[in-house]
Amino acid sequence: MTNARAVAVADAMPDAAKALADRLGAKVMDTDAIINDAGIDAVIIGTPTTTHYDLIQAAAAAGKAIFCEKPIDLSVDRIRDCLEAITAAGVPFMTAFNRRFDPNFAHLQRQIKDQAIGNVELVTILSRDPSPPPLGYIKTSGGIFRDMMIHDFDMARFLLGEDPIELTAVGSCLVDPEIGAAGDFDTAAVMLRTASGKICQISNSRRATYGYDQRIEVHGSMGMLRADNVLETTVELSNSAGMRKAVAQPFFLERYAAAYAAEMAHFVQALETGEAVTPTAQDGLKAQILADAADAAARDGLPKSLPF
Numbered sequence: 011m012t013n014a015r016a017v018a019v020a021d022a023m024p025d026a027a028k029a030l031a032d033r034l035g036a037k038v039m040d041t042d043a044i045i046n047d048a049g050i051d052a053v054i055i056g057t058p059t060t061t062h063y064d065l066i067q068a069a070a071a072a073g074k075a076i077f078c079e080k081p082i083d084l085s086v087d088r089i090r091d092c093l094e095a096i097t098a099a100g101v102p103f104m105t106a107f108n109r110r111f112d113p114n115f116a117h118l119q120r121q122i123k124d125q126a127i128g129n130v131e132l133v134t135i136l137s138r139d140p141s142p143p144p145l146g147y148i149k150t151s152g153g154i155f156r157d158m159m160i161h162d163f164d165m166a167r168f169l170l171g172e173d174p175i176e177l178t179a180v181g182s183c184l185v186d187p188e189i190g191a192a193g194d195f196d197t198a199a200v201m202l203r204t205a206s207g208k209i210c211q212i213s214n215s216r217r218a219t220y221g222y223d224q225r226i227e228v229h230g231s232m233g234m235l236r237a238d239n240v241l242e243t244t245v246e247l248s249n250s251a252g253m254r255k256a257v258a259q260p261f262f263l264e265r266y267a268a269a270y271a272a273e274m275a276h277f278v279q280a281l282e283t284g285e286a287v288t289p290t291a292q293d294g295l296k297a298q299i300l301a302d303a304a305d306a307a308a309r310d311g312l313p314k315s316l317p318f
């Protein structure tokens with residue numbers, strides 16, 4: 011049971027602010043007023059990525075705990091600036107890598123920690139969107155490695171339990187040539203290796219005809235852990251033509267509904283109990299460094315050493 015309460019909502023679109031405030035029983039205020047309100051302890055930043063930097067700086071200076079959507083920023087240097095501001099202010103900061111809180115993935119990671127499969131040797135992460143985002147988004151998103159695979163880079167670190175030191179990447183445009191013309195890839199794969207030799211493979215596609223596809227497999231010295239994709243129902247039709255399962259869930263809002271609730275519950279609980287907030291701003295920075303390295307490697311075809 012929490013004593014936390016959503017007290018105010020800001021949005022550049024007044025109708026959107028009012029609709030959410032009404033649902034939460036909160037007030038509509040502008041961002042400056044929220045950040046400077048001494049009665050507010052924490053802020054949730056869920057605005058477009060380009061707005062995060064200024065909001066983080068202001069919220070940190072005002073001593074607020076901060077929950078910020080990923081990515082913190084598209085520039086590693088600007089993320090470092092934010093880290094400095096957060097550290098100087100001594101405020102809790104959470105980077106919203108929601109997938110760590112997905113019940114299946116969280117359970118899988120706990121099993122790794124409990125040594126259920128011995129030492130981790132190979133991690134495989136598959137992530138496919140049902141269809142590409144609008145071209146306008148592609149042009150400003152920072153590309154497939156920064157807007158999509160960023161989640162998988164964080165998941166890779168979460169499951170490997172150590173930082174990768176080496177990365178190779180390939181990218182192709184197989185879904186829509188317009189994405190290629192906009193300078194991005196729509197199909198990509200990355201390999202990571204850690205100092206102790208653990209290997210992680212990540213593959214992304216901006217198309218999956220059967221719905222949102224999110225799977226993980228971890229192979230270890232004493233066994234294997236696998237988290238299958240989550241389907242719309244568990245009902246399977248069996249007849250003389252074969253056995254047919256449901257399609258996958260449509261997209262992230264449905265697939266990660268429980269994860270979004272759990273990450274917010276963690277943030278609130280950590281603030282109330284004083285426990286550490288995780289994933290941290292450092293986790294946000296490291297995922298961004300991996301995304302930058304992958305983008306460069308896919309473009310020049312060369313392996314990258316990572317500065318961790």
Ligand SMILES: NC(=O)c1ccc[n+]([C@@H]2O[C@H](COP(=O)([O-])OP(=O)(O)OC[C@H]3O[C@@H](n4cnc5c(N)ncnc54)[C@H](O)[C@@H]3O)[C@@H](O)[C@H]2O)c1
Nearest residue numbers: 020021022023026056057058059061079080081106108262
């Ligand atoms: N974790 C996830 O699964 C996930 C999924 C989607 C998006 N995101 C991240 O969430 C963030 C928001 O993405 P989105 O697609 O919802 O963006 P969006 O463009 O839909 O904007 C979200 C809201 O912010 C408002 N807004 C825009 N500029 C503002 C400003 N200066 N001040 C106050 N309000 C402002 C918009 O009116 C809108 O209601 C991005 O950083 C994105 O990367 C995370």
